[in-house]
Amino acid sequence: MTFIEEGAALLPELVALRRELHLAPEVGLELPNTQARIIAALAGLDLEITLGKKLSSVVAVLRGGQDGPTVLLRGDMDALPVTELSGVDFASTNGSMHACGHDLHVSGLVGAAKLLAAHRDELAGNVIFMFQPGEEGDGGAGLMIEEGVLQAAGDRPIAAYGIHVAPGASGVFTSRGGPLMAGANELRITVHGSGGHGSQPHTAMDPVPALAEMVTALQNMATRRFSVFDPIVVTVTQLAAGSAINVIPDTARLGATVRTLSQESVDKLITATKELADGIAAAHGCTAEVRFDVNYPVTVNDVERTREAMDGLRSLFGDTRVVEADNPLMGSEDFSLVLNEIPGTFLFLLCSPADVDPATAAWNHSPRVLFDDAVLGDQAAALAQLAFNRLAVKP
Ligand SMILES: [Zn+2]
Incomplete structure (x- = not known):
């Protein structure tokens, strides 16, 4: 049998x-x-x-x-x-x-x-x-x-x-x-500005537009800084800022899942996401706090x-x-x-x-x-x- x-x-x-x-x-x-x-x-x-x-x-x-x-x-x-x-x-x-x-x-x-x-x-x-x-x-x-x-x-x-x-x-x-399967990583960015009255943004440092630029810039990063032959996926799944509609908040946050197929991509992401967030935040007079956590590594089958x-x-x-x-x-x-x-x-x-x-x-x-x-x-x-x-x- x-x-x-x-x-x-x-x-x-x-x-x-x-x-x-x-x-x-x-x-x-x-x-x-x-x-x-x-x-x-x-x-x-x-x-x-x-x-x-x-x-x-x-x-x-x-x-x-x-x-x-x-x-x-x-x-x-x-x-x-x-x-x-x-x-x-x-x-x-x-x-x-x-x-x-x-x-x-x-x-x-x-x-x-x-x-x-x-x-x-x-x-x-x-x-x-x-x-x-x-x-x-x-x-x-x-x-x-x-x-x-x-x-x-x-x-x-x-x-x-x-x-x-x-x-x-x-x-x-x-x-x-x-x-065979991707590595799973978590990216969290907090943009620190300084809040104010929604009618007078020039007297505040609004973290919201900076964060919004990061959402699209992350997609450009995925294709402009990473090889198509070792691709990554970045999906922003969480956005949070503000509690009142007429108040500019002090901070704005995003969360994203990031999938990778190599350790090289993980290493590169740790610096690339920080450069991206710091650079965009600075351009808006804000600062960024970046956290990148490796959840599960890439599943690699022995050939x-x-x-x-x-x-x-x-x-x-x-x-x-x-x-x-x-x-x-x-x-x-x-x-x-x-x-x-x-x-x-x-x-x-x-x-x-x-x-x-x-x-x-x-x-x-x-x-x-x-x-x-x-x-x-x-x-x-x-x-x-x-x-x-x-x-x-x-x-
Ligand atoms: Zn399962």
């Missing part, structure tokens, strides 16, 4: 687990019910289980029948503060939603643990199953690294793999070597591991179901922190339901997004195969 057939046999229980999690999503770093559900689902598999201290993570180690290296498989666990409008009959009613499909990630990783545990004797080495809370901006991967997930089996993993679901033609895996992973999945699922991604996505992932330490691969598994047109499907984080959990058997099989291919006992 192949992992596909064995995964298919697990499908009913994986779907049931996914739907149970979907019905009762939890947000952030503390996900006690999700954690309890994972522990229950792994019961009887003879795994070494460690629970997180600063977050409700689950780390499970499977020891193979022979000694050998270690491979890490990861699934994130957290939901989003989104009120669900998907219309499915197992929709959440608690005001949060698994709108990024992490319920499938948990279930798929449980499936992989079951498949690999059943083949323990054929493995020379260990598998770490990393069930991670707090992916959505809470830095759960970083906390798990601090708490020792990479040392959970003793030696550091030689490879790390993760799968993320997304809308698209159901059952297709897609990835690429090199940068060699990715080629091997894609080839392995092609042998399992056939060429038409494994597609090289043309471009990176400008979304971000904290699995990037694992891939900064361990060479590995992050892949997307597309899974729009048959009656949804992938071209117009609601995307991850939408309250209307739909994921077809019929892929869970294949998702478990893919993760199991990626680990198996690196650890199988050599005849």
Whole structure:
């Protein structure tokens, strides 16, 4: 039997687990019910289980029948503060939603643990199953690294793999070597002027026009100072100034999300945004305070591991179901922190339901997004195969 057939046999229980999690999503770093559900689902598999201290993570180690290296498989666990409008009959009613499909990630990783545990004797080495809370901006991967997930089996993993679901033609895996997802950064600028009467701007130092110029200048910076071959995205999402309509305020503020595909861009942004804000503020007789925070780094797939992973999945699922991604996505992932330490691969598994047109499907984080959990058997099989291919006992 192949992992596909064995995964298919697990499908009913994986779907049931996914739907149970979907019905009762939890947000952030503390996900006690999700954690309890994972522990229950792994019961009887003879795994070494460690629970997180600063977050409700689950780390499970499977020891193979022979000694050998270690491979890490990861699934994130957290939901989003989104009120669900998907219309499915197992929709959440608690005001949060698994709108990024992490319920499938948990279930798929449980499936992989079951498949690999059943083949323990054929493995020379260990598998770490990393069930991670707090992916959505809470830095759960970083906390798990601090708490020792990479040392959970003793030696550091030689490879790390993760799968993320997304809308698209159901059952297709897609990835690429090199940068796969953008780094996420936060830019905050406060312009300090001096307030006054709205009718007499010449007696004040109005910070509002200076801030308004910065909003458009940032777009010029993105294309004039950064190469089209290493692009960035700057989106100003927050503007704040003043409280009364006839009063010039002392300060005006903006917030922007900035996406990058290289560390060089991050380094350059730190100086370029400061020069831009200082220069424009000075031209208006104001001063600027600039804060640039790196949230998640760029998700970079190891080129060699990715080629091997894609080839392995092609042998399992056939060429038409494994597609090289043309471009990176400008979304971000904290699995990037694992891939900064361990060479590995992050892949997307597309899974729009048959009656949804992938071209117009609601995307991850939408309250209307739909994921077809019929892929869970294949998702478990893919993760199991990626680990198996690196650890199988050599005849
Ligand atoms: Zn996600």
